Amino acid sequence: MKQQPEKLGIREYIAIAILMAGARATEDTPATLFQKVENAAWMVPILSAALFFIPLYLLLKTMSLFQGKNLFAVMNKLLGKYLGFAVGLIIFVISSSAISFDSRTYTNIIRTYYFNTTPILVLYAILIAICAYGAKKGIQHVGSVSFMIVFWVICSLIFALLLSTQDSTFQSVLPIWGPGILEIIKTSPGSLAIYADFFLLTMLVPYFKSNKEFQKGTWIAYIFVSIQISAAIFCIVCFFDQSLGGLGYPFHTLIRYISLGTYIPNIEIFFFAIWIMGAIIRFTAFLYLNALIFGQLFKIKDFEYLIPSIATIYLLIGLIPESPIETIVHLKLTVRALAGPMFAAISLILWLAALVKGEFKHAKNKNSM
Amino acid sequence: MRKTKTVCKMLLILMIVCPLAGCWDRGELEDKSYVIGLGLDRSKREGKIKVTMLLANPEVGSMQGGGGSTEKPREVISFDAIDFIAAKVTANAIVSRKISYDLLKIIVVSEEFAKDPEFFRIIYDAVYDKEIRLNAYLAISKEKASQYFLKNHPRMETRPHKYYQYMVEHGIENGLIPDSTLFRFFKATERGKDLFLAMNTSAIREKKPKIRAEDNYYAGQLNASGELDDTQFIGSAVFKNGKMIGKLTGQETSIVNTLDDTTNISDFIIDIPSPFPGTIKQMALRVMKEEDNTVKMNLKGPRPKIFITMPLKFEVMSNPSEVDFSKKKNRDILKAQIARHFKTEHEKLLRKAQKKYKGVPYPLSLDAQKYFATNQEFKKFNWTKSYQQAEIYVKPVVKIVDYGKGPKKEGK
Numbered sequence: 001m002k003q004q005p006e007k008l009g010i011r012e013y014i015a016i017a018i019l020m021a022g023a024r025a026t027e028d029t030p031a032t033l034f035q036k037v038e039n040a041a042w043m044v045p046i047l048s049a050a051l052f053f054i055p056l057y058l059l060l061k062t063m064s065l066f067q068g069k070n071l072f073a074v075m076n077k078l079l080g081k082y083l084g085f086a087v088g089l090i091i092f093v094i095s096s097s098a099i100s101f102d103s104r105t106y107t108n109i110i111r112t113y114y115f116n117t118t119p120i121l122v123l124y125a126i127l128i129a130i131c132a133y134g135a136k137k138g139i140q141h142v143g144s145v146s147f148m149i150v151f152w153v154i155c156s157l158i159f160a161l162l163l164s165t166q167d168s169t170f171q172s173v174l175p176i177w178g179p180g181i182l183e184i185i186k187t188s189p190g191s192l193a194i195y196a197d198f199f200l201l202t203m204l205v206p207y208f209k210s211n212k213e214f215q216k217g218t219w220i221a222y223i224f225v226s227i228q229i230s231a232a233i234f235c236i237v238c239f240f241d242q243s244l245g246g247l248g249y250p251f252h253t254l255i256r257y258i259s260l261g262t263y264i265p266n267i268e269i270f271f272f273a274i275w276i277m278g279a280i281i282r283f284t285a286f287l288y289l290n291a292l293i294f295g296q297l298f299k300i301k302d303f304e305y306l307i308p309s310i311a312t313i314y315l316l317i318g319l320i321p322e323s324p325i326e327t328i329v330h331l332k333l334t335v336r337a338l339a340g341p342m343f344a345a346i347s348l349i350l351w352l353a354a355l356v357k358g359e360f361k362h363a364k365n366k367n368s369m
Numbered sequence: 370m371r372k373t374k375t376v377c378k379m380l381l382i383l384m385i386v387c388p389l390a391g392c393w394d395r396g397e398l399e400d401k402s403y404v405i406g407l408g409l410d411r412s413k414r415e416g417k418i419k420v421t422m423l424l425a426n427p428e429v430g431s432m433q434g435g436g437g438s439t440e441k442p443r444e445v446i447s448f449d450a451i452d453f454i455a456a457k458v459t460a461n462a463i464v465s466r467k468i469s470y471d472l473l474k475i476i477v478v479s480e481e482f483a484k485d486p487e488f489f490r491i492i493y494d495a496v497y498d499k500e501i502r503l504n505a506y507l508a509i510s511k512e513k514a515s516q517y518f519l520k521n522h523p524r525m526e527t528r529p530h531k532y533y534q535y536m537v538e539h540g541i542e543n544g545l546i547p548d549s550t551l552f553r554f555f556k557a558t559e560r561g562k563d564l565f566l567a568m569n570t571s572a573i574r575e576k577k578p579k580i581r582a583e584d585n586y587y588a589g590q591l592n593a594s595g596e597l598d599d600t601q602f603i604g605s606a607v608f609k610n611g612k613m614i615g616k617l618t619g620q621e622t623s624i625v626n627t628l629d630d631t632t633n634i635s636d637f638i639i640d641i642p643s644p645f646p647g648t649i650k651q652m653a654l655r656v657m658k659e660e661d662n663t664v665k666m667n668l669k670g671p672r673p674k675i676f677i678t679m680p681l682k683f684e685v686m687s688n689p690s691e692v693d694f695s696k697k698k699n700r701d702i703l704k705a706q707i708a709r710h711f712k713t714e715h716e717k718l719l720r721k722a723q724k725k726y727k728g729v730p731y732p733l734s735l736d737a738q739k740y741f742a743t744n745q746e747f748k749k750f751n752w753t754k755s756y757q758q759a760e761i762y763v764k765p766v767v768k769i770v771d772y773g774k775g776p777k778k779e780g781k
Binding site: 038039112113114115116117118119122166167169171172174175176177178179180240241242243245246247253256257259262265266 | 393394496499500502503504534538552553555556559560561631633732735736738739741742743744745746747
């Protein structure tokens with residue numbers, strides 16, 4: 001390292017986490033959840049959060065044994081050089097495909113609702129280019145920008161949902177258990193991927209002053225995001241009722257519908273502008289994390305120079321699916337169904353390894369001494 | 370070196386300016402023709418529909434004061450097409466500008482076509498289209514939609530989008546027409562449990578319409594004379610599973626609107642039979658619906674029982690019998706009369722819908738959902754079938770907030 005990297009503040013970190021994970025409420029997650037559990041869709045994010053809490057807690061506990069080390073360093077230490085590399089590679093592959101298909105989804109949204117005739121390639125390239133530029137600047141810059149806009153993103157989301165309540169029927173979420181409690185519980189593990197971002201964010205530990213600060217930030221963001229997603233889905237279900245099943249991106253249909261009285265009827269561009277900023281920050285942070293993982297995996301110190309080339313590769317992967325349907329129905333759902341349980345399992349394995357190796361006892365002894 | 374850097378940065382900023390125009394989606398007002406109204410009719414050809422477009426000229430009326438162009442504010446074209454999405458391109462054979470559904474305000478469908486079982490499949494294209502907003506209104510016209518747009522010549526509002534906006538909004542506020550946006554139409558049809566009301570309109574006045582009690586008209590029956598536009602927005606068409614099955618008058622529609630909590634009817638004026646002696650047998654009341662109804666149901670047993678409590682506020686607008694409302698007795702008589710009148714009228718309409726159309730003309734099934742724990746139980750209950758057996762009781766809670774300008778002595 002040429003110089004000591006600047007530290008990341010807790011509020012910047014919370015902003016990044018909220019923008020990364022909270023954005024899921026505004027894409028296709030509400031619709032896919034609705035297809036599975038109908039009007040009880042709003043419960044799933046909370047249940048999944050409760051479920052993912054266990055592995056995340058154990059992971060953070062394990063990480064706290066190694067002050068100032070990121071996830072990969074911890075993995076190498078606990079699982080050994082080869083196994084650690086293999087697990088790291090799996091994480092890299094999953095998160096790479098996630099970022100490719102997610103960014104493609106966002107491009108689809110932009111093209112469907114706002115720029116109908118512009119070729120996908122152009123929109124996609126602009127999006128990725130901006131993200132690559134931002135990521136190249138470093139995580140501190142991403143952090144300060146996200147802290148700047150997170151307030152507006154949340155405000156616009158709340159504002160849009162409040163406006164929608166004029167035409168929504170609260171009774172739509174009843175019968176309260178939807179298709180039955182069993183069905184809801186069955187869906188929750190498959191939706192763990194909503195919180196997969198928190199797993200990847202543990203890569204950022206070295207940028208913090210202490211592990212404590214990181215943990216605190218993670219829990220605040222975690223609780224906030226789970227409530228945010230659940231509340232947003234609740235409002236969307238109330239608004240669309242049964243017709244939610246046939247929609248791809250309900251949030252954008254919603255903002256096209258709502259209006260501010262008769263004199264300001266079509267206000268979607270206002271929400272779109274703020275939403276797209278949030279989306280760009282989301283992929284910037286995501287891209288940075290992926291580059292960081294890649295750098296750690298192959299021992300590349302100045303990984304920031306890799307970002308443009310990695311971004312190009314993601315762009316090319318994202319362009320493979322022919323149409324939006326393919327991305328959502330097949331690839332994205334597969335990646336999502338895989339990512340959540342996989343990350344949870346890795347967290348558990350790490351904790352078990354630490355337990356078996358006696359790291360916890362070791363740390364205790366150290367402290368008592 | 371520093372100079373080069375600055376120049377490079379400037380160039381970069383210049384490059385960024387280019388995509389601001391919207392890349393391929395660059396659009397110019399001059400170049401666009403906005404469809405404000407869309408008419409759908411059955412075509413003589415099998416498998417085709419007749420599409421009518423009411424195009425607005427964005428240049429007209431956009432300038433304040435003088436200097437506006439002398440072009441016509443609108444253009445109406447009709448032709449046969451397979452659906453109204455592809456019709457956009459076909460229309461360009463006639464219209465010089467690029468056609469856009471972005472500002473579509475109203476879709477007018479002829480009664481004949483609305484009764485066609487194919488209708489819902491055709492109109493459902495609106496969900497797939499990327500430009501149509503779901504807050505466009507759905508209206509049913511008595512005549513052919515192509516005729517409707519031709520006949521409709523608003524005198525005061527020459528710009529069509531303003532005309533439809535005001536016409537529909539005020540109609541909804543007064544309760545004469547239902548709030549039938551496409552969004553509500555699709556929502557109701559996909560729920561598939563209750564009936565849906567779409568606004569009724571007509572541009573052709575009936576030759577010799579009868580004069581009826583206040584608002585008890587279908588579209589086109591109101592006998593107005595003078596220098597006016599013939600278009601009327603009053604009453605509603607009843608839809609079941611996306612197919613039109615009947616009609617309600619303006620008064621019946623306003624009754625449904627007071628029952629339905631999902632619309633935002635503000636206040637309207639009605640006449641009720643006066644309970645006091647005198648030569649004039651009617652008195653005018655302003656009805657305000659500010660609070661939501663409370664619905665209680667007893668769904669066990671072979672005949673479900675539904676109790677609707679409806680809080681309404683009233684203002685006395687006329688007092689033809691010159692009743693002294695400072696006396697408590699008179700106020701009680703009026704209150705009892707209002708409650709009786711509303712109870713009978715509402716129950717009569719609900720029974721009529723139950724018998725004739727086999728459903729309830731607003732989403733009442735939403736209120737039934739809270740009595741079930743899971744969707745399966747609700748499905749098993751089979752709302753559409755059970756409702757036909759239901760006994761409905763309406764209980765208006767009358768609050769008279771103003772007795773008018775008349776004598777206001779002690780006790781008011």
